[in-house]
Amino acid sequence: MAKPALPTAILFLVVSFAWADPGxxxxxxxxxxxxxxxxxxxxxxxxxxxxxxxxxxxxxxxxxxxxxxxxxxxxxxxxxxxxxxxxxxxxxxxxxxxxxxxxxxxxxxxxxxxxxxxxxxxxxxxxxxxxxxxxxxxxxxxxxxxxxxxxxxxxxxxxxxxxxxxxxxxxxxxxxxxxxxxxxxxxxxxxHPDGLVMDEPDFRRSYGRNPYRQYDSSTKPFLFSGDPPPHGVPALARVVRVGERAWPLARVRQAGSITEAGLTIEWREGMASALDTARIADGRDVGEVRVRDASGQDVVHDLMFAFAFHAFWPEGQWMLGN
Known part of the structure; x- marks a missing residue:
């Protein structure tokens, strides 16, 4: 069995910035x-x-x-x-x-x-x-x-x-x-009642617990020093990223379904945030998203935080609906 290691989240308390130096x-x-x-x-x-x-x-x-x-x-x-x-x-x-x-x-x-x-x-x-x-x-x-x-x-x-x-x-x-x-x-x-689910790994971890408690209700991302997202979008707001476009999840959630840019993005309730309460199962309902193209095929997307979208796609398009 692998030796336990501190999860990244514990570093909220124990680590300071260590700037990179390839040498x-x-x-x-x-x-x-x-x-x-x-x-x-x-x-x-x-x-x-x-x-x-x-x-x-x-x-x-x-x-x-x-x-x-x-x-x-x-x-x-x-x-x-x-x-x-x-x-x-x-x-x-x-x-x-x-x-x-x-x-x-x-x-x-x-x-x-x-x-x-x-x-x-x-x-x-x-x-x-x-x-x-x-x-x-x-x-x-x-x-x-x-x-x-x-x-x-x-x-x-x-x-x-x-x-x-x-x-x-x-x-x-x-x-x-x-x-x-x-x-x-x-x-x-x-x-998928006949599907498969990954079994619990053979490591000593508190599976089912969230080591990043209340992280997604924070105002500032951990270990991040870049620019905040534009348009007043909170740094830790979830966005639906497809390519270089990002739809704020709050907008999708309010609409229920959005069809634009050749895509249909649907939201429905029932999924807990993994980054909220100490027990993942108790996390607040952030809902789940499916993204499909005009032919109904699932499309590659990511449900990431707004600050990360802006950091990696600084010229990306914000789909704000206005």
């Missing part, structure tokens, strides 16, 4: 070519506190039938993934909050299910690249408060929010994001 990383990252990078200002990258693999990614996770799961409560959020030819899978945030990356294979498709609690960014990537199939871990570094992943094959660094390598041998390579979405456990099991 100081050579011992920990001897395989990473920091001269090959798209990062223009290394001071954007800081330590989140845990070292490399201090937050342990999960590889080859175990799954159980939906009908056998008794620990997850109805309103708890999961990341739902539906791949043609394979049973639908649910990846509960009660596990991803503590591990942030799950390396899995669905049918013949190798995927990385990722979740950055500090940005509320949950994205599923295809792990296949022109350089082979990659396996990802958590570096312990942050940029604009977003997790920096690394691949175990070359130890290149990857920005989770954009799915792109930002330092190392594979700099500039982009991962293909797959349609996936956050929804309540109740919604997933109702649609």
């Amino acid at each position: 100081r990383w050579e011992t920990e990252w001897p395989k990473t070519d920091f001269s090959n990078t798209t990062v223009g200002n290394w001071s954007e990258i800081i330590s989140g506190g845990p070292p490399k693999d201090g937050i342990p990614a999960v590889s080859d996770p175990a799954f159980i039938p939906v009908s056998e799961e008794t620990r997850i409560e109805a309103r708890e959020p999961v990341i739902a993934l539906e791949i043609d030819g394979a049973l639908a899978r649910a990846y509960p945030l009660r596990y991803l909050t503590w591990h942030e990356i799950v390396n899995d294979e669905v049918g013949d498709l190798p995927v990385a299910v990722t979740y950055c609690p500090l940005c509320n960014s949950g994205i599923v990537f295809d792990r296949r690249t022109e350089h082979g199939v990659l396996e990802f871990g958590v570096s312990g570094k942050l940029r604009h408060s977003d997790m920096i992943m690394f691949d175990r094959q070359t130890e290149s660094w990857w920005q989770q929010a954009i799915g792109t390598a930002i330092a190392g041998e594979l700099t500039g390579i982009e991962l293909r994001a797959l349609p996936a979405w956050m929804e309540s456990w109740d919604s997933f099991r109702a649609r």
Whole structure:
């Protein structure tokens, strides 16, 4: 069993900013070519506190039938993934909050299910690249408060929010994001009674507890020093990001359904915030979102915080409806 490590959230109390310096990383990252990078200002990258693999990614996770799961409560959020030819899978945030990356294979498709609690960014990537199939871990570094992943094959660094390598041998390579979405456990099991759900990992963690208590009601993101979002949008307001566009969740929630820019975005109640109360199941209802194109197909999107959208897409389009 892996040795327990402090989750990033505990660093609210115990860590101070540790500004990046590639020269100081050579011992920990001897395989990473920091001269090959798209990062223009290394001071954007800081330590989140845990070292490399201090937050342990999960590889080859175990799954159980939906009908056998008794620990997850109805309103708890999961990341739902539906791949043609394979049973639908649910990846509960009660596990991803503590591990942030799950390396899995669905049918013949190798995927990385990722979740950055500090940005509320949950994205599923295809792990296949022109350089082979990659396996990802958590570096312990942050940029604009977003997790920096690394691949175990070359130890290149990857920005989770954009799915792109930002330092190392594979700099500039982009991962293909797959349609996936956050929804309540109740919604997933109702649609997929014969589906699969990720089983509890074999680590000593307080699964079902939220180590980021009341984070998404804060006014300032943790370990973030960038500009606030424009238009008076609160930094920790959720937005529905599709490409370089962002719809404030508050607008979608009020409308129930919005059709514009060739998309239909629907909101419905029933999913708890994973970043609110101490027990994830008790979190306030932030609802769940589905995004489809004009043909009814699910579209790649992210339900991230507004500050992160603005940090990574500073010229992005804000879909405010006015």
